[in-house]
Amino acid sequence: MILDFLATFGAQLQKPTLAFLIGGMVLAALGSRFEIPDAIYRFVVALLLLRIGLGAGIEIREADLAELIVPAILAMVLGAGIVLLGRFTLGKLPGVRVEDGVATAGLFGAVSASTLAAGMVMLDAESVAFEGWVPALYPFMDIPALITAIVLAQLHRKRKEGTEGRVALWPIIVDSLRGAALSALLLGLALGLLARPESVYESFYDPLFRGLLSILMLVMGMEAYSRLAELRRVAHVYAAYAVAAPLVHGLLGFGAGYVAHVLTGFSPGGAVLLAVMAASSSDISGPPTLRAAIPTANPSAYVGSSTGIGTPVALLSIPLWLALAETVFPA
Amino acid sequence: MILDFLATFGAQLQKPTLAFLIGGMVLAALGSRFEIPDAIYRFVVALLLLRIGLGAGIEIREADLAELIVPAILAMVLGAGIVLLGRFTLGKLPGVRVEDGVATAGLFGAVSASTLAAGMVMLDAESVAFEGWVPALYPFMDIPALITAIVLAQLHRKRKEGTEGRVALWPIIVDSLRGAALSALLLGLALGLLARPESVYESFYDPLFRGLLSILMLVMGMEAYSRLAELRRVAHVYAAYAVAAPLVHGLLGFGAGYVAHVLTGFSPGGAVLLAVMAASSSDISGPPTLRAAIPTANPSAYVGSSTGIGTPVALLSIPLWLALAETVFPA
Amino acid sequence: MILDFLATFGAQLQKPTLAFLIGGMVLAALGSRFEIPDAIYRFVVALLLLRIGLGAGIEIREADLAELIVPAILAMVLGAGIVLLGRFTLGKLPGVRVEDGVATAGLFGAVSASTLAAGMVMLDAESVAFEGWVPALYPFMDIPALITAIVLAQLHRKRKEGTEGRVALWPIIVDSLRGAALSALLLGLALGLLARPESVYESFYDPLFRGLLSILMLVMGMEAYSRLAELRRVAHVYAAYAVAAPLVHGLLGFGAGYVAHVLTGFSPGGAVLLAVMAASSSDISGPPTLRAAIPTANPSAYVGSSTGIGTPVALLSIPLWLALAETVFPA
Numbered sequence: 007m008i009l010d011f012l013a014t015f016g017a018q019l020q021k022p023t024l025a026f027l028i029g030g031m032v033l034a035a036l037g038s039r040f041e042i043p044d045a046i047y048r049f050v051v052a053l054l055l056l057r058i059g060l061g062a063g064i065e066i067r068e069a070d071l072a073e074l075i076v077p078a079i080l081a082m083v084l085g086a087g088i089v090l091l092g093r094f095t096l097g098k099l100p101g102v103r104v105e106d107g108v109a110t111a112g113l114f115g116a117v118s119a120s121t122l123a124a125g126m127v128m129l130d131a132e133s134v135a136f137e138g139w140v141p142a143l144y145p146f147m148d149i150p151a152l153i154t155a156i157v158l159a160q161l162h163r164k165r166k167e168g169t170e171g172r173v174a175l176w177p178i179i180v181d182s183l184r185g186a187a188l189s190a191l192l193l194g195l196a197l198g199l200l201a202r203p204e205s206v207y208e209s210f211y212d213p214l215f216r217g218l219l220s221i222l223m224l225v226m227g228m229e230a231y232s233r234l235a236e237l238r239r240v241a242h243v244y245a246a247y248a249v250a251a252p253l254v255h256g257l258l259g260f261g262a263g264y265v266a267h268v269l270t271g272f273s274p275g276g277a278v279l280l281a282v283m284a285a286s287s288s289d290i291s292g293p294p295t296l297r298a299a300i301p302t303a304n305p306s307a308y309v310g311s312s313t314g315i316g317t318p319v320a321l322l323s324i325p326l327w328l329a330l331a332e333t334v335f336p337a
Numbered sequence: 338m339i340l341d342f343l344a345t346f347g348a349q350l351q352k353p354t355l356a357f358l359i360g361g362m363v364l365a366a367l368g369s370r371f372e373i374p375d376a377i378y379r380f381v382v383a384l385l386l387l388r389i390g391l392g393a394g395i396e397i398r399e400a401d402l403a404e405l406i407v408p409a410i411l412a413m414v415l416g417a418g419i420v421l422l423g424r425f426t427l428g429k430l431p432g433v434r435v436e437d438g439v440a441t442a443g444l445f446g447a448v449s450a451s452t453l454a455a456g457m458v459m460l461d462a463e464s465v466a467f468e469g470w471v472p473a474l475y476p477f478m479d480i481p482a483l484i485t486a487i488v489l490a491q492l493h494r495k496r497k498e499g500t501e502g503r504v505a506l507w508p509i510i511v512d513s514l515r516g517a518a519l520s521a522l523l524l525g526l527a528l529g530l531l532a533r534p535e536s537v538y539e540s541f542y543d544p545l546f547r548g549l550l551s552i553l554m555l556v557m558g559m560e561a562y563s564r565l566a567e568l569r570r571v572a573h574v575y576a577a578y579a580v581a582a583p584l585v586h587g588l589l590g591f592g593a594g595y596v597a598h599v600l601t602g603f604s605p606g607g608a609v610l611l612a613v614m615a616a617s618s619s620d621i622s623g624p625p626t627l628r629a630a631i632p633t634a635n636p637s638a639y640v641g642s643s644t645g646i647g648t649p650v651a652l653l654s655i656p657l658w659l660a661l662a663e664t665v666f667p668a
Numbered sequence: 669m670i671l672d673f674l675a676t677f678g679a680q681l682q683k684p685t686l687a688f689l690i691g692g693m694v695l696a697a698l699g700s701r702f703e704i705p706d707a708i709y710r711f712v713v714a715l716l717l718l719r720i721g722l723g724a725g726i727e728i729r730e731a732d733l734a735e736l737i738v739p740a741i742l743a744m745v746l747g748a749g750i751v752l753l754g755r756f757t758l759g760k761l762p763g764v765r766v767e768d769g770v771a772t773a774g775l776f777g778a779v780s781a782s783t784l785a786a787g788m789v790m791l792d793a794e795s796v797a798f799e800g801w802v803p804a805l806y807p808f809m810d811i812p813a814l815i816t817a818i819v820l821a822q823l824h825r826k827r828k829e830g831t832e833g834r835v836a837l838w839p840i841i842v843d844s845l846r847g848a849a850l851s852a853l854l855l856g857l858a859l860g861l862l863a864r865p866e867s868v869y870e871s872f873y874d875p876l877f878r879g880l881l882s883i884l885m886l887v888m889g890m891e892a893y894s895r896l897a898e899l900r901r902v903a904h905v906y907a908a909y910a911v912a913a914p915l916v917h918g919l920l921g922f923g924a925g926y927v928a929h930v931l932t933g934f935s936p937g938g939a940v941l942l943a944v945m946a947a948s949s950s951d952i953s954g955p956p957t958l959r960a961a962i963p964t965a966n967p968s969a970y971v972g973s974s975t976g977i978g979t980p981v982a983l984l985s986i987p988l989w990l991a992l993a994e995t996v997f998p999a
Contacts, residue, residue, distance in 0.1 A: 019863075020863040022867060025865060032858075036851075039851065042711065042714065043706075043708075045376040045705075049377045184368050184370055186369070193371070196363075200356075203551075205353060206547050209544065210548020214872065216872060217871060217872020218872075220872065374707075376706070379703075515701055516701055520695055520700035528684075531682070532683070532691075536793065536878065537879055541878060541880075
């Protein structure tokens with residue numbers, strides 16, 4: 007069975023998505039001067055998020071909203087829960103400052119659009135069906151995670167400073183909604199839901215999805231390699247956390263998907279995507295949000311562990327959730 | 338009938354083109370940090386203009402050039418006439434400096450490639466036919482408008498300075514032809530006319546047209562909202578002019594199209610596009626051209642009124658010309 | 669027969685590839701302010717190189733590697749031989765410094781990805797078949813050319829300084845492999861060979877190939893015109909060399925292809941591509957590589973002659989190799 011898994015895993019590494027990721031890491035490791043201009047990177051991310059939002063919005067229009075409630079609540083619990091779990095795990099480890107641990111846990115609780123996109127493309131390639139609105143669970147997991155991290159950081163500061171007082175939640179929520187990634191996703195959702203963007207979705211956003219994702223994987227592979235250097239400057243426990251967290255969080259996400267399956271008939275593909283979102287860590291909107299909200303945290307720690315290790319591990323573990331779904335859910 | 342119009346208008350707002358425009362305005366109004374990198378914006382505009390030029394050039398090759406003469410002359414008269422009309426309307430309003438009024442009228446007389454592209458896509462979506470060479474009328478309206486504005490500004494300056502002498506027309510014409518937008522359009526036209534670019538037109542420029550336009554509409558919506566703030570700093574009459582002008586100019590353009598229909602059998606779709614061009618105000622090449630040629634004019638006045646109000650009004654009025662064509666021209 | 673050739677040549681100038689090149693030159697000559705942002709240019713080049721590499725890699729998987737050996741050796745000999753030929757030709761001409769001559773010969777020996785892409789698209793348009801792995805000969809010609817030039821320059825410096833000692837080859841090889849262009853091509857090759865990127869190749873990289881090439885031709889046309897001005901500042905012999913070299917090198921490449929045809933049945937289309945590669949001069953990775961490795965050479969000389977004259981001549985001579993193949997190889 008392990009051999010069988012290794013064979014499947016090897017086959018998945020040859021699929022474009024993971025192959026381009028590994029290609030990017032190899033290029034960076036060999037010291038190549040190849041690069042994708044930053045303007046292109048940001049545009050590709052915007053297109054992918056619009057595509058994910060549009061697709062989910064168009065599907066939600068026809069969907070039974072009652073079905074969405076259970077997975078959405080589970081996504082919120084996962085987002086906040088992963089951050090709390092991370093904060094207390096990292097808090098017990100040696101050499102970890104509270105702010106750094108909170109920011110790291112926040113990124114690992116938040117969601118990566120590119121990892122989600124990779125999961126969607128890989129499910130498609132395997133012809134595993136999922137409810138079209140599942141990608142719309144993204145903000146339900148992402149926002150609670152970022153808010154939990156920022157609130158934990160503010161509580162810690164107030165305790166240190168000896169001041170008391172409540173933490174204002176609303177400005178934190180508004181600020182995460184205004185981030186570039188969530189804005190693009192929610193804009194896509196709103197357009198898919200309220201307008202009739204099918205013509206442009208089918209002629210432009212959807213056909214370019216796979217190709218643009220391959221570009222993004224290249225960038226993320228190169229970025230992951232270069233962030234590893236930063237990670238060496240901080241405590242080694244970050245690396246250990248960054249390897250283990252995506253696997254643990256993915257299992258939690260998969261478990262939540264299984265619960266939703268039992269309760270409301272949530273699809274196996276949906277459970278895989280919930281695992282992918284839980285395993286992923288925010289690479290685009292999370293870092294600047296946390297940098298602004300928790301200025302005392304060290305970006306080498308949280309960006310290094312998330313982009314340098316967390317994201318590749320999350321991407322490489324997608325075949326794991328696919329294999330798990332095949333085993334757990336009867337065909 | 339008004340209810341009927343409102344229903345049609347509501348349906349048009351759901352079409353991708355206008356929905357993305359409104360989406361962009363809402364994003365900006367909510368303070369989102371979403372943005373399309375400037376390099377992408379400029380490239381998307383270049384591709385749309387090449388696409389418009391190539392398409393028109395390919396069509397002109399087969400067209401009866403005699404048919405083109407009447408609409409082309411009407412376009413020139415419209416371009417220059419709108420600027421003269423605007424200069425004397427704005428000149429009578431309180432708080433308007435002559436240079437600012439002339440520059441504003443110049444932008445509203447010139448043509449917006451993105452508004453024209455939106456009109457083309459919306460006619461296509463409604464299956465309303467038009468002569469393939471109609472988009473080639475763009476420079477016939479755009480250049481006379483910019484030239485009229487620059488000449489009016491130079492005449493005003495000479496009168497103020499008490500100097501006499503003729504205004505040199507040729508350098509102004511050459512300079513507008515060298516602008517990025519007109520260059521791209523004319524290059525496309527020339528390639529469509531003299532070369533055989535069908536293979537690349539059909540495999541690349543045409544299929545990407547709608548999708549790229551949706552990106553551009555997003556940018557224009559965000560840009561419009563942020564320009565509104567600038568407009569608040571200048572006299573309120575600019576806002577009134579910017580709301581009324583696209584409607585008045587569009588009606589003039591539609592009327593000219595009707596005249597061409599009676600004289601030479603110009604198509605109803607062609608009349609709609611002539612109205613769209615007349616209603617539009619230049620957003621890409623016009624502002625820098627006027628900034629260089631009329632340095633004493635205040636950009637907050639002319640760019641604010643054109644990009645902040647004129648362009649969204651022109652885009653939102655496209656369904657009006659479509660509805661008018663359905664009423665005026667018998668099926 | 670000359671009339672026949674001129675007619676064929678005229679028809680080729682109307683094909684999108686060459687028409688966009690000429691369009692770019694005309695735009696620049698007329699002083700247009702049209703431009704393609706640099707980030708877009710670099711991205712388009714990266715996509716074309718990935719496409720060339722992926723396509724070749726997928727083909728090599730099925731290919732008989734024994735067939736590849738003879739053309740690969742011939743490509744290496746051509747790359748190094750063209751540089752040696754250029755160094756001694758330019759060395760005998762008046763007003764040419766050794767470093768400048770070596771760098772110029774180096775660029776003309778190296779390969780241009782965009783010229784190769786143009787050759788591939790033009791062969792496709794004429795339905796002339798070639799072995800899918802032929803584009804993979806690129807590095808076999810490019811690397812020996814750059815290495816030969818750098819070694820010649822280092823030998824010259826050591827002789828001038830009176831020092832002795834061997835030139836280290838390995839660092840030069842590694843450095844050229846790390847260049848942006850070769851990295852992208854080799855990444856594509858490796859992914860095509862080791863992974864299964866067919867889905868993304870067929871849905872993204874291949875369909876965009878022609879369109880992106882048309883953009884690149886525009887940029888190269890504009891760039892060629894603006895480099896001509898630089899060339900005027902250096903000795904006129906550079907211009908003579910830049911006109912003659914692509915034709916001579918293309919003939920050498922075509923001859924090598926003919927030899928391979930006789931020896932191993934290399935296809936006529938393959939001989940044309942070998943001629944195109946030999947005629948081309950490096951425009952993307954060559955200049956920065958040589959600037960770093962031969963800092964005493966004058967870029968106005970080598971970039972001016974290569975980008976200003978060599979590249980347009982190489983592109984415009986592609987129909988020549990096509991016509992030659994039709995004559996030399998029996999149908």
